[in-house]
Amino acid sequence: xVETQTIRFGEVTFDLWHDPSYLPDCVVAxxxxxxxxxxxxxxxxxxCRPGDTVVDAGANIGYFTMMMSKLVGxxxxxxxxxxxxxxxxxxxxxxxxxxAGNVLVHEVALWDCLRDLTLYTCWEPGLASLRPFTxxxxxxxxxxxxxDHILNHAP
Numbered sequence: 001x002v003e004t005q006t007i008r009f010g011e012v013t014f015d016l017w018h019d020p021s022y023l024p025d026c027v028v029a030x031x032x033x034x035x036x037x038x039x040x041x042x043x044x045x046x047x048c049r050p051g052d053t054v055v056d057a058g059a060n061i062g063y064f065t066m067m068m069s070k071l072v073g074x075x076x077x078x079x080x081x082x083x084x085x086x087x088x089x090x091x092x093x094x095x096x097x098x099x100a101g102n103v104l105v106h107e108v109a110l111w112d113c114l115r116d117l118t119l120y121t122c123w124e125p126g127l128a129s130l131r132p133f134t135x136x137x138x139x140x141x142x143x144x145x146x147x148d149h150i151l152n153h154a155p
Contacts, residue, residue, distance in 0.1 A: 004097065007063070009041050014066040014098050017090065036063055044068060051075040055147065057110050060087055062094040069100040077102050079154065083109035083119055083142040084128050104154065111144030118142075 005018040044064065048054055048071035056065045059080035068078045080095075080103055082088040088107040095103045109130060111117065120136040121128045129136075130144075 007066070009067065010045055012045065012067055012070045014070055015094075016061065016063065016066065017093050017097060040064070041067065044071060048072050048076075053077045053079070056080045057147075058082065059091050059105070062091045065091065065103060066094060066098055066100065069095075069098065069103050072102065074102055077104070079104055079106060079151065081106045081108060081110055083107060083144075084121065085140075087128075106150060107143075108150070109142050109144045110147050112146060114143075114145045114149065116141050117144050 003018050004015045006013065006015050041064075044067055048068050050071075050073040052072045053076060054068045054072060056062075056068060056078060059065045059082040062080065065078055065080040069076075072078060078100070080091060082091050082105065085107060088105060092105050094100075095105060109117065109119065111130070117130055118139045119128050119130060119142040120132050121138045121140065122133075122136050
């Protein structure tokens with residue numbers, strides 16, 4: 001059963017889809033009781049200003065993407081990068097849920113050049129790496145590109 005979870009961090013409020021069968025979404029269920037990476041959340045609240053353009057590399061389902069979207073406001077912009085297709089779909093859904101017109105999802109991994117690389121995955125959705133890691137159980141080919149190249153060609 002998919003539902004929405006309202007996230008509040010200081011003055012920032014946004015919604016995220018919550019599906020208990022999907023591991024990254026399980027973290028969302030804990031958020032009313034505890035803050036997700038409070039140090040990073042506090043840093044973003046201090047660093048992101050209205051009108052800024054920011055990048056979320058490895059955006060996962062969009063917790064920090066949505067937080068930054070609210071912080072930079074409609075005059076700002078968020079580039080969210082998530083190379084795993086299944087996780088990118090969930091990120092897209094959260095962008096739509098929040099009517100975040102200032103977010104562009106890039107289904108690409110950031111790298112030093114334009115090429116295809118292997119993304120190593122494991123049984124826990126949302127956990128992936130361009131390097132093999134202990135416990136990886138699968139892989140898929142993903143597109144990579146340089147951040148400066150993408151930003152120079154973004155709408």
